Amino acid sequence: MIRFEGVSVVYDGADAPVLRGVDLAVPEGELCLLVGASGVGKSTLLGAVSGLVPHFTGGTLYGRVTVAGRDTRTHRPRELADVVGTVGQDPRAHFVTDTVEDELAYGMESLGLAPATMRRRVEETLDLLGLAALRDRPIATLSGGQQQRVAIGSVLTTHPKVLVLDEPTSALDPGAAEEVLAVLQRLVHDLGTTVLMAEHRLERVVQYADRVVLVPGPGEPPVAGTPAEIMAVSPVRPPVVDLGRLAGWSPLPLSVRDARRAAGPLRERLGEFEERGPGRSPGPGTGRAGEGPDAPAAATAPAYVTRLTLRHGPVTALRDLTLTLRPGETTALMGRNGAGKSTLLRTLVGMHRPTAGEVRVGGVTPHTTAPARLLRHVGLVPQDPRDLLYADTVAAECEAADHDADAAPGTCRALVRELLPDVGDSTHPRDLSEGQRLALALAVVLTARPPLVLLDEPTRGLDYAAKARLVEILRGLAADGHAIVLATHDVELAAELAHRVLVIAGGELVADGPTAEVVVSSPAFAPQVAKVLAPLPWLTVPQVRAALEGTS
Template structure:
């Protein structure tokens, strides 16, 4: 279905091609997962399939990409729209209408599909993606995960033969991600749709892949069986990491496969427990008291009580639309409470001047471009140093530490999603605020970049900063958070040590906990340390 013939892409002024000598065929009716570290060209590869590369991105495409016989060099994206449906990392950038139902219908209108067929397909897609209750909602009022589902639905309604998806579950809670992946499987298995996708959260998707395309910065692309390539891939999900630590061969790709192999490992770990982090007993740096907040006619937060302590990292979890981003916004002064109180680092956020608040409370929003306004990475970093009173070069050093290799001369809009997030994180963290608020801080980051972020946040917590991160990344919560708070319908339904809260929930439990239950292990690093310690 998709043929790459000696494909390489070279951008203007780049020292080397982004892709080099790619030669393979993605068969019809299969799900192909593209994996590799950040910056190896995964998004560029996806863009060659619908003609975005090079017709809109610039650069030079060498070789040939054909989709169902059409050469993408000779057909622009609009001429491939009936064949290839594509959803990028930023769903908002794809929207052209104001509400959910109109957005689902727009692509079909452009293709001249009859109203009767359009109506039926819209209804089918609303049901498939769990969007029926949102059909009349304005797109601007949806949560990030809800917007992602609408973006996927808007291309599904045109019934393309090929779906190209760039991190389709990155903004979704675990339950919604499973729904989307179930839909993709149905399309592949029942309708013969060919799916080409990237996803940094491999723990969600690798078990569904028929083929894996592995891209690395220092070697040729490899295409083949998922288990075989996960054995050599520099990026891999926790269940594969557990298999590597335990010496299993072949490696498991799913929790079910791992549990079938785990009896000897459970026996080896029986009687041991991972280190326990003592609870923080210092006075809180921020408090929320009986907070109720409306956005529109309905309350988004209902009587929320929360205290955040210096030196403590708290994960805020819950399904899309539960109120996580709104709670972070209230702590950052973006929203005025309808009732209740918010105190952050001694300030009432919504009444404080931004210049005063920025050094006490730092928020990285779900859309990092909202923080970026300069023309280059260098200028952005220099502005962050100036605004926060930090030594020159502080922000740029943090960028280099979190994600090496970002070009200083690039405009922030030309960065990848992960690079843009890294820059926004660095801008906020340069001020080293007392309270650090992060909304989906690992979206677009690979496992190595996440590990570097974990190290930085642990150092900040050790220095006495309070960290609250809203996330759907259950593996991040298990690895990093001392405490986990779960929101549902604007109310806190669980609050306690991460080891207790995430294990008690099958939705929010990490892969290692599911494999080794009922033992109290959460992460591969805990298990590897125990296996290496004979005591």
């Protein structure tokens, strides 16, 4: 169905090809997973299948890429639209209409399908992706994860033979991700659809793949094989595979179920030292659910919220929410797409006026405080860091951040140098990888040294190595006394970093406690290691490694 023959791609001005000598065939009716670190050329490979490379990206494509017998060099994307459906990393770039139902129908209208067929497929897709309740909603009012599902649905309605997906579950909560992957499996198994997918959240998808293609590095030819074969040699791998490598299991497990079957001896060994386990230490996140400003620490807290209610027209986004954020504490804010996580973060930076209740950040009321003053109390890194970056160069971004924060010249650049040592002053932010843009946006926010740092889906688009670097940066900030709040669907990040987890459902706070207690009690939010080793308290592979090394 998809064939690469001696394919290389060189972008204008680049010193070397981003892809070199790619020979690859993906048969009909397979789910093929593309893995590799950020910046190795995965998105370029996907774009070559849809025709976006080189027709829209520029550069030169050498060799031949065919999809269902059509050469993508001689067929522009619109001439492949009936065969290939594509969803990129940024769903907002995908939309051409204003409402959910119109967006689902647009692709079919472009192909000239009959109205009765269009109506039936729209209804099927609404049900498949859990979007029926959102059918009349303006797309601009949806959460990032809801927009992701709409983007995927708009492609599914055209019934393409090939689906090309770039990070399709990155903005989805665990339940929604499982629903999307179940739909993809049904398309592959029942309809013979070919799916080519790049994804950094391997813990979600690797067990569903028929084959995995590893891109080792920029310009290096990909290596294809079964998931077990590639995971045995891949530098990027999910926690369950990492645990299997640590324990010496053969064959390596790809799913929690496989790992649990092999984990009996490891559980017995760790069980002897359970009293030393990470879950036995209550840590800093031991507050009562909904702890409010009457707590002793509230007077010096970076922020507190009292009985906060926020309505957008008929929609109640937050309902009677009370909490206190503490210095030096990292809090993971979790819940399904549309639960109100991003709304809470935006309220803390003054973007929303509460309908009822009180919000105080650093002693001021956010929505009535001038931005220049507020940024000294709180900073937000949004879901898409590009929303915060508007200059033409890294140097100009840093100068603007110094000016806005009234900081000494060079303050932001020193932070960037620490986070991105290899990025030059003249680099345009659009030329940075997702992880590099996130680091630049974080440096811009930290220039004002706000006591409260908020990050909305900070690991979206990050590989495991980039995520590990982010974890170390945020740990350093917490050690310096910053309060950090992460709105995230990344359960592995929460297990690795957070002292405390808040769960929001329907705008209400339904759980608040130490990470080990909250995530282990929830099948949806439990990390892979916790599921494998339950009922033992270990949450991550580094914790298990430290325990084994300390007892060997």
